[in-house]
Amino acid sequence: MLAPSDLYRLALLAVVIAAAVLGVREFLRDEGQPLAVADRATGPQHPPRAGQEGAGTGGDDTGPSDKALLRRSELRAVLDGATRAAAKKGARVQAALLLEGWRRPVVAAVPVEDARRQVRMWSVAKVVTAVALLRELGWGYRFNPAPPGEVDRAIKHALTRSENCPQRRLLLELQERAGGVDEARDAVRSTLYSARAGARLPAEAEPGDTFCHEYLRTQRRLAEPLAPTLPLGVATWRSEDAVRFLHALGKGAYGERVADYVLKAMRLPKRRSREAPPGAHTAPVDWGAGRALSRWDPAYKAGWGGARDGEFLTQQVAQIVLADGSLATLAVTVIPNVQPETDDPGSTVAPEATETIMRRVARALEPPD
Numbered sequence: 001m002l003a004p005s006d007l008y009r010l011a012l013l014a015v016v017i018a019a020a021v022l023g024v025r026e027f028l029r030d031e032g033q034p035l036a037v038a039d040r041a042t043g044p045q046h047p048p049r050a051g052q053e054g055a056g057t058g059g060d061d062t063g064p065s066d067k068a069l070l071r072r073s074e075l076r077a078v079l080d081g082a083t084r085a086a087a088k089k090g091a092r093v094q095a096a097l098l099l100e101g102w103r104r105p106v107v108a109a110v111p112v113e114d115a116r117r118q119v120r121m122w123s124v125a126k127v128v129t130a131v132a133l134l135r136e137l138g139w140g141y142r143f144n145p146a147p148p149g150e151v152d153r154a155i156k157h158a159l160t161r162s163e164n165c166p167q168r169r170l171l172l173e174l175q176e177r178a179g180g181v182d183e184a185r186d187a188v189r190s191t192l193y194s195a196r197a198g199a200r201l202p203a204e205a206e207p208g209d210t211f212c213h214e215y216l217r218t219q220r221r222l223a224e225p226l227a228p229t230l231p232l233g234v235a236t237w238r239s240e241d242a243v244r245f246l247h248a249l250g251k252g253a254y255g256e257r258v259a260d261y262v263l264k265a266m267r268l269p270k271r272r273s274r275e276a277p278p279g280a281h282t283a284p285v286d287w288g289a290g291r292a293l294s295r296w297d298p299a300y301k302a303g304w305g306g307a308r309d310g311e312f313l314t315q316q317v318a319q320i321v322l323a324d325g326s327l328a329t330l331a332v333t334v335i336p337n338v339q340p341e342t343d344d345p346g347s348t349v350a351p352e353a354t355e356t357i358m359r360r361v362a363r364a365l366e367p368p369d
Contacts, residue, residue, distance in 0.1 A: 076106040082360035083108040086353035094333040096239040100326040118236035122303030125232040126158040136177040165212035171229040195248030197241040242331040266299035282346030289318035292358035296320035314350040
């Protein structure tokens with residue numbers, strides 16, 4: 001039979017071991033090492049293409065300081081609370097935040113299992129398309145003049161009006177520049193790989209809606225303006241992947257000129273699409289980051305869709321420059337519990353839920369004076 005002093009020592013040892021195990025788990029979590037094996041099918045699978053920049057800056061490689069770890073822990077708690085508050089408005093919510101100096105984003109979701117849920121990119125894919133095309137035009141690794149007027153206008157209309165015909169025009173140019181549909185898909189995959197972001201990309205090109213034919217026939221640079229294109233909007237990824245991609249763009253993974261051009265276009269005031277009938281979109285044009293992060297002049301893009309299949313969702317990805325010059329990148333995905341009849345974010349809780357998360361995170365990053 002053990003003496004009381006021996007029992008005391010054993011109890012003390014058990015406490016020390018338990019504390020050590022919890023500490024290691026928390027350290028691994030904050031360092032970005034997953035506690036479970038990641039879904040390999042969703043991760044990047046192809047290296048950057050030859051001759052292009054992209055060293056993988058979807059998270060920084062420098063080790064975090066104790067202060068940075070504490071800050072990360074605090075912001076994780078803020079993001080958790082923000083997603084819970086947003087979910088109470090009547091939605092499933094997924095959010096990710098990435099700051100400079102972090103190896104990976106912090107992620108929060110309600111329900112918790114949605115943290116790894118793949119969702120369609122919808123119009124956020126227009127940012128990925130623009131970056132992939134600019135790389136194909138040579139911007140990633142050598143001097144190149146401004147994009148041709150057709151390309152420049154298409155990028156700006158895709159990013160500020162979220163118009164689908166200009167997006168299709170960009171995909172056609174990407175396919176022609178890359179050498180085909182498969183090569184264009186590889187270019188997109190390489191672009192995401194450079195950010196350590198994953199996505200499930202569509203396997204086949206589709207003819208698309210005839211609505212765009214009149215516009216596409218005016219595009220003189222295209223050899224086959226009515227050719228099928230990759231339906232990149234239905235590619236799927238997670239909020240974490242969206243954050244990694246935009247963070248890498250801001251950090252110069254694709255070259256400074258690509259970053260400056262695309263982020264400047266993303267900061268332009270948003271405008272109504274000329275493709276949608278009047279009243280089709282009832283939310284303010286600057287809903288989400290445009291309202292919640294306005295004092296930072298955010299670079300942001302929204303995507304939404306899926307009402308026809310009863311799977312409507314919205315996603316916004318945004319980047320701001322903090323007072324110390326560092327970047328903060330945030331993505332928010334909202335799936336309303338009450339599904340709308342049409343693809344109108346304004347008829348759902350999505351704008352309010354998105355802004356709830358973004359405002360709470362913004363106050364934690366830099367409290368107002």
